[in-house]
Amino acid sequence: MIVLLPLSAIFIKTAGLGWREFVAVALSRRALAAYRLSFGAAALAAAINAVFGLLVAWVLVRYDFAGKRVVSALVDLPFALPTAVAGIALTALYAPNGWIGSLLPFKVAFEPVGVVVALTFIGLPFVVRTVEPVLADLGADVEEAAASLGAGRWTTFRRVVLPAVLPALVTGFALAFARGVGEYGSVIFIAGNLPFRSEIAPLLIVQQLEQYNYRGATAIAATMLTASFAILVAINLLQAWDRRKMAAL
Amino acid sequence: MKTTAEPGWLRWLLIAAALGFLGINLALPLAQVFAGALAKGIAVYRAAVVEPDAVAAMRLTLTVAAIAVPLNIVFGLAASWAITKFDFPGKAMLISLIDLPLSVSPVVSGLIYVLLFGLQGWAGPWLREHDIRIVFAVPGIVLATVFVTFPFVARELIPLMLEQGRSDEEAARSLGATGWQTFRRVTLPNIRWGLLYGVLLCNARAMGEFGAVSVVSGHIRGLTNTLPLHIEILYNEYNYVAAFAVASLLAGLALVTLVAKSVLEWRFGDAIAGGGH
Numbered sequence: 001m002i003v004l005l006p007l008s009a010i011f012i013k014t015a016g017l018g019w020r021e022f023v024a025v026a027l028s029r030r031a032l033a034a035y036r037l038s039f040g041a042a043a044l045a046a047a048i049n050a051v052f053g054l055l056v057a058w059v060l061v062r063y064d065f066a067g068k069r070v071v072s073a074l075v076d077l078p079f080a081l082p083t084a085v086a087g088i089a090l091t092a093l094y095a096p097n098g099w100i101g102s103l104l105p106f107k108v109a110f111e112p113v114g115v116v117v118a119l120t121f122i123g124l125p126f127v128v129r130t131v132e133p134v135l136a137d138l139g140a141d142v143e144e145a146a147a148s149l150g151a152g153r154w155t156t157f158r159r160v161v162l163p164a165v166l167p168a169l170v171t172g173f174a175l176a177f178a179r180g181v182g183e184y185g186s187v188i189f190i191a192g193n194l195p196f197r198s199e200i201a202p203l204l205i206v207q208q209l210e211q212y213n214y215r216g217a218t219a220i221a222a223t224m225l226t227a228s229f230a231i232l233v234a235i236n237l238l239q240a241w242d243r244r245k246m247a248a249l
Numbered sequence: 250m251k252t253t254a255e256p257g258w259l260r261w262l263l264i265a266a267a268l269g270f271l272g273i274n275l276a277l278p279l280a281q282v283f284a285g286a287l288a289k290g291i292a293v294y295r296a297a298v299v300e301p302d303a304v305a306a307m308r309l310t311l312t313v314a315a316i317a318v319p320l321n322i323v324f325g326l327a328a329s330w331a332i333t334k335f336d337f338p339g340k341a342m343l344i345s346l347i348d349l350p351l352s353v354s355p356v357v358s359g360l361i362y363v364l365l366f367g368l369q370g371w372a373g374p375w376l377r378e379h380d381i382r383i384v385f386a387v388p389g390i391v392l393a394t395v396f397v398t399f400p401f402v403a404r405e406l407i408p409l410m411l412e413q414g415r416s417d418e419e420a421a422r423s424l425g426a427t428g429w430q431t432f433r434r435v436t437l438p439n440i441r442w443g444l445l446y447g448v449l450l451c452n453a454r455a456m457g458e459f460g461a462v463s464v465v466s467g468h469i470r471g472l473t474n475t476l477p478l479h480i481e482i483l484y485n486e487y488n489y490v491a492a493f494a495v496a497s498l499l500a501g502l503a504l505v506t507l508v509a510k511s512v513l514e515w516r517f518g519d520a521i522a523g524g525g526h
Contacts, residue, residue: 010360013364052267055270056270056271058263059264063260063263065264072511073507073508075271076510077279077507080453080504080507081500081503082458082496083460083477084477084499085477086278089282089285090281099277099281100273121274124275175352182353182357185460189481202460203356205354205356206356209363214363218360218364221360228353228354235352
């Protein structure tokens with residue numbers, strides 16, 4: 001009741017909008033540019049996190065080093081840190097006079113690439129926490145078998161480890177992506193919010209609301225919700241696939 | 250068997266790469282919050298934290314969490330109890346629905362409540378006649394927070410309760426315990442650490458929620474501003490030190506959450522297994 005009833009309100013409200021008005025708002029050039037940025041930056045950030053998330057999960061599961069427990073706790077920071085706090089911290093870091101921004105030859109804050117930076121921060125734990133248990137469950141025996149058959153370390157990783165963690169990795173990617181598409185708090189500070197350039201879709205909804213254009217806000221929200229729902233269904237299918245694959249191992 | 254271990258140099262290279270990534274991506278932003286907060290010394294920091302609007306925001310944030318977290322403990326317990334201990338049609342659908350607030354944009358979550366209870370919303374005219382304000386007032390902030398933080402408790406409990414199965418409850422029932430007794434004496438002790446873990450995450454999110462709350466709050470200073478919204482206002486007024494000072498309070502909360510979470514994982518790892526993501 002808490003979840004379903006309110007959500008249906010969005011679609012009913014959109015249905016009362018009429019097709020022309022819907023297209024005029026939800027599919028305007030400015031909205032399309034915002035979707036492209038939101039979905040593109042989220043995909044890029046999720047891809048970066050898939051690579052580094054796998055690396056971090058591997059290091060945490062396989063190796064021992066000083067301070068490992070602290071590092072493991074730190075991975076969850078984006079879950080615990082409020083997004084507005086993350087947003088202003090990242091902006092200050094990557095601003096032209098910031099600790100990182102002053103070292104880089106190109107601008108990051110107030111540019112589309114800033115959106116990717118914020119979404120990379122937000123999405124990392126989704127990948128690490130999804131891959132970690134699968135990697136931990138993967139017995140040493142299959143790797144030993146591969147090694148005893150003459151496979152090198154890289155071949156074993158590519159042919160034995162990677163296929164086993166791939167479903168979890170894809171799930172983590174999808175979770176990070178879904179979160180990134182809708183993310184607001186951490187992005188609006190660093191993005192600069194220039195229309196057609198660094199303006200994300202959730203911000204567009206807020207702007208419509210601030211002009212009391214509830215119908216416009218709803219139309220954009222319905223478009224995003226449809227996309228989110230499709231992603232959610234895909235995640236559930238992936239997880240079913242993941243379970244079947246693990247059961248077969 | 251040594252053949253399944255990487256050579257030492259490769260191991261150190263991988264560890265260094267992972268730590269480097271985490272350092273730049275996670276540790277530096279955290280350090281930036283505290284560095285920014287203390288940039289003009291401790292006196293300026295203290296002034297920003299005890300300033301009346303900041304205190305009002307703090308009070309509101311605590312109030313909202315104090316309402317939203319207990320509500321979601323009850324909802325989360327009820328949902329995971331129903332899902333794991335009983336069979337009914339549409340169960341898979343219900344599990345997907347519980348996760349929905351996690352993949353819906355917070356802004357959209359807030360918008361929902363504006364549509365339902367706003368002046369032009371469905372319940373708007375009726376609410377206005379009875380002089381009840383929900384949107385752009387505290388009740389709206391609470392509702393939006395409840396919606397956004399709903400999944401955290403249930404998500405921790407469902408895998409845990411699935412793993413524990415129903416045999417303990419069935420034994421209790423066969424010995425003549427009532428439903429409530431079974432729940433209080435058997436189920437609850439079994440899941441208490443997992444529950445605490447879910448509550449920690451729920452609380453961190455409840456105090457830090459920005460997008461959903463921003464849409465429903467109306468940003469009335471001293472009245473409907475939570476801590477995260479207060480940070481945004483200060484930042485947009487170029488009052489960076491004050492913004493980071495207030496942010497450092499929330500960052501401190503995040504650190505406490507992480508430490509408590511690690512301690513729980515370390516002490517009661519088995520009792521909360523199945524959760525964690």
